[in-house]
Amino acid sequence: MTRNVRTYEHFCAVARALEKLGDRWSLLVIRDLTSGPKRFTDLMGRLGGITPKTLSQRLHDLEEAGVIDVDREAGRREVWYRLSPAGEDVGPVIDALRLWGMRHAWRLPLDGEPVHPEHLLRAVVSAIDTASEDRAPAHWHLAIGGEGYYVESDGRHWSYTMRAPATPPDVTLTASADAFKQFLFGGRTDGVTIEGDPAEVARFGHLIGTIATVVAR
Amino acid sequence: MTRNVRTYEHFCAVARALEKLGDRWSLLVIRDLTSGPKRFTDLMGRLGGITPKTLSQRLHDLEEAGVIDVDREAGRREVWYRLSPAGEDVGPVIDALRLWGMRHAWRLPLDGEPVHPEHLLRAVVSAIDTASEDRAPAHWHLAIGGEGYYVESDGRHWSYTMRAPATPPDVTLTASADAFKQFLFGGRTDGVTIEGDPAEVARFGHLIGTIATVVAR
DNA sequence: CTGGATCCATGATGATACTG
DNA sequence: CAGTATCATCATGGATCCAG
Numbered sequence: 001m002t003r004n005v006r007t008y009e010h011f012c013a014v015a016r017a018l019e020k021l022g023d024r025w026s027l028l029v030i031r032d033l034t035s036g037p038k039r040f041t042d043l044m045g046r047l048g049g050i051t052p053k054t055l056s057q058r059l060h061d062l063e064e065a066g067v068i069d070v071d072r073e074a075g076r077r078e079v080w081y082r083l084s085p086a087g088e089d090v091g092p093v094i095d096a097l098r099l100w101g102m103r104h105a106w107r108l109p110l111d112g113e114p115v116h117p118e119h120l121l122r123a124v125v126s127a128i129d130t131a132s133e134d135r136a137p138a139h140w141h142l143a144i145g146g147e148g149y150y151v152e153s154d155g156r157h158w159s160y161t162m163r164a165p166a167t168p169p170d171v172t173l174t175a176s177a178d179a180f181k182q183f184l185f186g187g188r189t190d191g192v193t194i195e196g197d198p199a200e201v202a203r204f205g206h207l208i209g210t211i212a213t214v215v216a217r
Numbered sequence: 218m219t220r221n222v223r224t225y226e227h228f229c230a231v232a233r234a235l236e237k238l239g240d241r242w243s244l245l246v247i248r249d250l251t252s253g254p255k256r257f258t259d260l261m262g263r264l265g266g267i268t269p270k271t272l273s274q275r276l277h278d279l280e281e282a283g284v285i286d287v288d289r290e291a292g293r294r295e296v297w298y299r300l301s302p303a304g305e306d307v308g309p310v311i312d313a314l315r316l317w318g319m320r321h322a323w324r325l326p327l328d329g330e331p332v333h334p335e336h337l338l339r340a341v342v343s344a345i346d347t348a349s350e351d352r353a354p355a356h357w358h359l360a361i362g363g364e365g366y367y368v369e370s371d372g373r374h375w376s377y378t379m380r381a382p383a384t385p386p387d388v389t390l391t392a393s394a395d396a397f398k399q400f401l402f403g404g405r406t407d408g409v410t411i412e413g414d415p416a417e418v419a420r421f422g423h424l425i426g427t428i429a430t431v432v433a434r
Numbered sequence: 435c436t437g438g439a440t441c442c443a444t445g446a447t448g449a450t451a452c453t454g
Numbered sequence: 455c456a457g458t459a460t461c462a463t464c465a466t467g468g469a470t471c472c473a474g
Contacts, residue, residue: 008265009265009327010245010330010336011331011333011337012245012318012333012336012340013317013318013319013339014248014311014314016318016323017315017321017322018245020321020322021317022239022241024239024465027235028229028235031229031231039436039437040436040437040438044437047227048225048226048227049226049227049467051467053439053466054466055438056439057465057466065322067321077435077436077474078436078437079436079438086321086433089320089321090317092317093310093317095313096312096313097231097234098231098234099230099309100230100234100307101230101231101232101233101234102230103303104237104284105230105233105234105237106230110226113227113228115228116228116229119227119228119230120228240446256455257456258457267448268449268450269457270448270459271446271448272457273457273458294455296456296457
């Protein structure tokens, strides 16, 4: 509201960007909108710890900043929030933060700390795309906790998506959210089913291990 | 101090990075250390608007986070702050923010708003490196307000530095800080001296104009 | 039930002055 | 030069409440 107090008044594009994106929670709201439009309560559920007051204010600020668009259709209860084109352009900022966080601020999940498969998978994909030379086309289907997640390489880059690519998967993994976490951090395959051509499954296992080469020990 | 209150407690590398880098002023402190070690008062001077209390706290937090190293030599008054290797790795985050700020949060400087040539030049270089196909080797020497700034292309990327490259400059520009600002924003060459091979000078003028293609209008 | 708004407590930041 | 001390203000979190 009193946003004019929160400017830096530097003539610098970095400061200017931080005036719009730098408030607490703002970049996490954008992070959670990169996978598609969400409602207020969807965001509340993902942004564990945020209060409705703060989320409401961030959404207003980001709308005013032109970073998100709000769909309020008359006669419909739900309000949908989605990234504007400017909001989509924040992607590289979030990717850079993720990579830095993996390298320099990584730790195993605390007991009881919520672990969302999407955050885990984005970290894995980011590690593979950064640290592996293997970019041959591939498509993995991961069914985690009943939700479908997809990882693919188009031959040049690895990417993460929540919609199935047109190609059939080379590897299919099925697990609960907790079993998947155990698999990633401990290599334990209890409760994890992996199917596919053995060579592709071996490649999958090897690439998943790439994350260890990115995080600082 | 009570930093444990300021965690997000998400298992997500983005949130983890923001816990260490996301406080107000933190990324601007890092921005101003990317051009080399600085003393407390150097930083106070560049970070217009920060209070000594906040700067002191940010420096402590960033030291504790492993992002900066502090040189306190016994028997010497000055304390020098410089980026640690983890701090140098924040560079891509700041570059991504700068590009976003140029695209989506740009405006002309307000009257009286301090304009540091370094911030201006970094924006120019970022624009050229992002939006121009011309990457042929070059070296520009800009003497602005008595300080030397250097821009060069190694044939693949444009970069900014405060130390002179080994090669002789293709273009030399001399101006006061204000005249340089007028030159960049209005194309006015009053008080600006430009020397060099005419073809290289023309190329310089053209590339400087690249910034207009990056910023959103 | 969703999508918030309101009230209060506390922590973070700012303004100003001052010190080893 | 490199901060600290004090006081004021603002932003955020926690809990609760409310309208459609």
